[in-house]
Amino acid sequence: MFSKACEYGIKASIYIAYNSYEGKRVSLKDIAKEIDSPEAFTAKILQDLARHNIINSVKGAYGGFEIDKKDIQSIKLSEIVNAIDGDKIYKGCGLGLHTCEEEHPCPVHDQFKIVRTELKNMLESTNLEQLALDIKSGVTFLKI
Amino acid sequence: MFSKACEYGIKASIYIAYNSYEGKRVSLKDIAKEIDSPEAFTAKILQDLARHNIINSVKGAYGGFEIDKKDIQSIKLSEIVNAIDGDKIYKGCGLGLHTCEEEHPCPVHDQFKIVRTELKNMLESTNLEQLALDIKSGVTFLKI
DNA sequence: TACAAATAGGATAAATTTATCCGAAATAAA
DNA sequence: TTTATTTCGGATAAATTTATCCTATTTGTA
Ligand code: FES
Ligand code: FES
Numbered sequence: 001m002f003s004k005a006c007e008y009g010i011k012a013s014i015y016i017a018y019n020s021y022e023g024k025r026v027s028l029k030d031i032a033k034e035i036d037s038p039e040a041f042t043a044k045i046l047q048d049l050a051r052h053n054i055i056n057s058v059k060g061a062y063g064g065f066e067i068d069k070k071d072i073q074s075i076k077l078s079e080i081v082n083a084i085d086g087d088k089i090y091k092g093c094g095l096g097l098h099t100c101e102e103e104h105p106c107p108v109h110d111q112f113k114i115v116r117t118e119l120k121n122m123l124e125s126t127n128l129e130q131l132a133l134d135i136k137s138g139v140t141f142l143k144i
Numbered sequence: 145m146f147s148k149a150c151e152y153g154i155k156a157s158i159y160i161a162y163n164s165y166e167g168k169r170v171s172l173k174d175i176a177k178e179i180d181s182p183e184a185f186t187a188k189i190l191q192d193l194a195r196h197n198i199i200n201s202v203k204g205a206y207g208g209f210e211i212d213k214k215d216i217q218s219i220k221l222s223e224i225v226n227a228i229d230g231d232k233i234y235k236g237c238g239l240g241l242h243t244c245e246e247e248h249p250c251p252v253h254d255q256f257k258i259v260r261t262e263l264k265n266m267l268e269s270t271n272l273e274q275l276a277l278d279i280k281s282g283v284t285f286l287k288i
Numbered sequence: 289t290a291c292a293a294a295t296a297g298g299a300t301a302a303a304t305t306t307a308t309c310c311g312a313a314a315t316a317a318a
Numbered sequence: 319t320t321t322a323t324t325t326c327g328g329a330t331a332a333a334t335t336t337a338t339c340c341t342a343t344t345t346g347t348a
Contacts, residue, residue: 001145001233001236001238002238002239003305003306004240004305004306004307005305005306007238007239007240010239010251010252011239011250011251014251027323027324027325028324028325029324038306038307038308039307039308040307040308040309041306041307041308043325043326043327044306044307044326044327046325047325047326047327050325057324057325057326058314058315058324058325059313059314059315059323059324059325059326060313060314060315060316060323060324060325061314061315061316061317061321061322061323061324062315062316062317062323062324063314063315063316063323063324063325064324064325065325077252089145092145094145094146094151095146095151095154095155096148096151097285097287097288098288104285104288105283105284105285106155106284106285106286107154107155107158107275107278107279107284107285107286108154108221108270108275109284111266111270112266114262114266115259115262115263115266118258118259118262119259122255122256122258122259126252126255131251131252134251135251139249140249140250140251140253141241141248141249141250141251142250142251143241144241144242144248147335147336148335148336148337149335149336171293171294171295172294172295173294182336182337182338183337183338184337184338184339185336185337185338187295187296187297188296188297188336188337190295191295191296191297194295201294201295201296202294202295202344202345203294203295203296203343203344203345204293204294204295204343204344204345204346205291205292205293205294205344205345205346205347206293206294206345206346206347207293207294207295207344207345207346208294208295209295
């Protein structure tokens with residue numbers, strides 16, 4: 001469904017959001033450990049998210065990653081997915097036709113569109129705040 | 145969403161079903177041309193589908209691929225997807241946790257499960273007959 | 289039987305995704 | 319100012335997916 005990079009990106013964002021809520025900036029090392037991801041690969045993804053202004057990165061000693069408290073609530077899952085995997089999952093044809101169009105539908109267009117739209121709505125209606133709070137209260141988990 | 149191999153596999157199955165309905169056996173060459181896929185790669189996928197008893201292959205002169213007419217209606221999209229991509233899309237965690245479990249949910253578990261179930265239902269309630277008929281009547285397309 | 293047509297299957301290559309390594313640059317603290 | 323810490327970014331490697339090539343095998347027909 002999502003690429004490995006995107007999975008790591010989502011989990012990292014949630015972990016950063018969770019810590020930013022408590023005023024804590026977290027390091028790459030921490031993040032990779034908490035979400036059980038390869039450190040160097042995760043660094044690339046975090047850079048990407050920073051470039052997309054989804055997270056902030058701070059260089060140097062005592063640096064790390066954080067998200068403005070006031071933004072946590074407005075960052076949707078869809079922005080993260082879009083930044084890393086692009087919009088193919090929102091717009092692309094389920095059977096790989098060049099473009100998904102009503103006027104030239106593939107055999108599963110009607111059925112696929114429903115699922116794709118549901119996924120889109122889900123990603124657009126879920127924000128980092130909700131997800132971070134569940135981590136905090138211990139009802140959801142980032143690894144294993 | 146699906147792998148390239150799976151996309152080709154679905155499209156090939158539909159094309160074979162459509163022709164089998166009219167009593168025509170189709171060659172690899174034909175299939176690859178009609179679904180706009182690389183021939184040799186498509187051959188591997190068809191072998192795979194044949195091994196899974198989803199399609200029949202006939203070697204030698206005048207050979208090719210076909211599906212028993214009586215089976216077309218009962219072959220669900222889910223069987224094809226499962227044969228090629230496995231069951232990860234049905235059962236796997238959206239964020240890549242080892243297993244998706246209610247007792248140890250990832251942050252998007254509740255939301256993701258809904259979408260995943262919808263996809264599962266869609267694939268399990270769509271059969272080759274429906275899809276082949278739409279190709280035949282020209283309302284859906286296998287390429288471009 | 290000989291030949292042509294077609295799939296089977298192994299080996300290999302190309303492309304993409306995932307992952308690692310290392311030096312440069314930035315920054316806070318001593 | 320020096321040092322330790324930490325992200326940035328380029329190069330490279332490993333793994334996986336996608337694609338190609340070539341030979342063997344099967345089978346219908348002349
Ligand atoms: S054309 Fe394939 S999903 Fe719309
Ligand atoms: S645990 Fe992640 S989807 Fe169920």
